[in-house]
Amino acid sequence: MVLRIHSWGAKQLSYAGRLTLVKAVLTQLHCYWARIYLLPKGIIQKVDSICRNYLWSGKEGYHRVPAVSWERCCQSKLYGGLGINNSHVWNIASIGKYSWWVSNKKDSLWVKWIHHLYVKQQDWWNYSPNINSSWVWRQICKVKDKLKTCLDYQTWLLSPYSTQKTYDCLMGTREKARWIPFVWNRESQQHLFFECHFSAQCLSLVRHWLGVTWSFQSLDCILRKRFQSLLQKQVLMASFACLVYLIWMSRNTAKHDSMIPRPARILLQLQSMIKFRVHALETQATMRNRDWLSDRGLLAS
Structure with a gap:
């Protein structure tokens, strides 16, 4: 991510230009790993730090107090944010597909192996992993518990899995900003x-x-x-x-x-x-x- 930033002419870019690069490039670089593992908080914080610093200064380092909190920037434009993906929530939504697969018993060797080794005849949504289970499996179960509290999982399971829709549900809804039509006039x-x-x-x-x-x-x-x-x-x-x-x-x-x-x-x-x-x-x-x-x-x- 830092090497990408060094290759860009940030001094010639406006905030809007840097915002486009943050959304289209920087926040996408970690998505491959975010679809496989529940990333450690330290990694997520480092990714957010690099994206935040580049947005406000055009460099990977920024030592001033940002004009707007990063949490607010990661809100949808409809709710007054900049529409940047929240890395932690997107990571959960990406890993959520494994819960969807296990619950729907998708026809795959991995799902069959999971049911045979871990879930067996238990109810998946009330299942708790054994302390001796693998680290990856325990992380998937943590995501399952998170989804259970935030989603109407019975309705969620009836439709094909969508990372974007799951992400939107996890982010929740807020009061719409009244000034949206004047700023984001597409x-x-x-x-x-x-x-x-x-x-x-x-x-x-x-x-x-x-x-x-x-x-x-x-x-x-x-x-x-x-x-x-x-x-x-x-x-x-x-x-x-x-x-x-x-x-x-x-x-x-x-x-x-x-x-x-x-x-x-x-x-x-x-x-x-x-x-x-x-x-x-x-x-x-x-x-x-x-x-x-x-x-x-x-x-x-």
């Missing part, structure tokens, strides 16, 4: 490019500049489109990626500075950015591709 791809008037104008200008004559109603159509050359596809993909960034910047400017840039201005900025990116590929371009780039003003003069 915008759809359809609205961003095709329904918003400003974005639609910008997209139209970019399409005209690139010579895109075929119609599409979603960005997925672009990804599935076959192009005449790899370079043309790279330019088109980079252009739409830049457009997303510039639209986001424009909306921040409109909200915080009360200034709305013109779509023509957006196009000029995008052309400048793409020209810089294409410069590295210029020497590798075929004559046909060079003509295509030249027609769009992307070749250095």
Whole structure:
């Protein structure tokens, strides 16, 4: 985890960027072991410490008091948190599948062996492990006891096992934060490019500049489109990626500075950015591709 942090340019990332990396990468690195063992508290605390420090400082070490408690950060966005997985609760939910298997007598050699050696004819939900039982088996039984107190296990057993649903049940419900719609306003791809008037104008200008004559109603159509050359596809993909960034910047400017840039201005900025990116590929371009780039003003003069 620390090596991953050292490889990232944290100084160039915002809180939102670091939050994305924490959720998508750091909290996922220990998930393999979390699905096999009930991890020691010291390991869980170390994982949480690294994730917390990176979120607030961009480094593995942070010696100030965090602005928000880690417990609050691990709450769902619906309840005022950041939606980061609680490592300890996720570990319990991951190990919970073994309890589900044993209770439903899943057709596997391991479950048959467990019933033959440990459970035998006893009721699984009232079963207590012998002191001489293996450490792993005792941990599974601890998780079973935890699930029994937190879940309606009779209903839980009737549906296929889901780690995410079990995790949500273990986290419980709280009062919804009233400010959620104003902060976590998720915008759809359809609205961003095709329904918003400003974005639609910008997209139209970019399409005209690139010579895109075929119609599409979603960005997925672009990804599935076959192009005449790899370079043309790279330019088109980079252009739409830049457009997303510039639209986001424009909306921040409109909200915080009360200034709305013109779509023509957006196009000029995008052309400048793409020209810089294409410069590295210029020497590798075929004559046909060079003509295509030249027609769009992307070749250095």
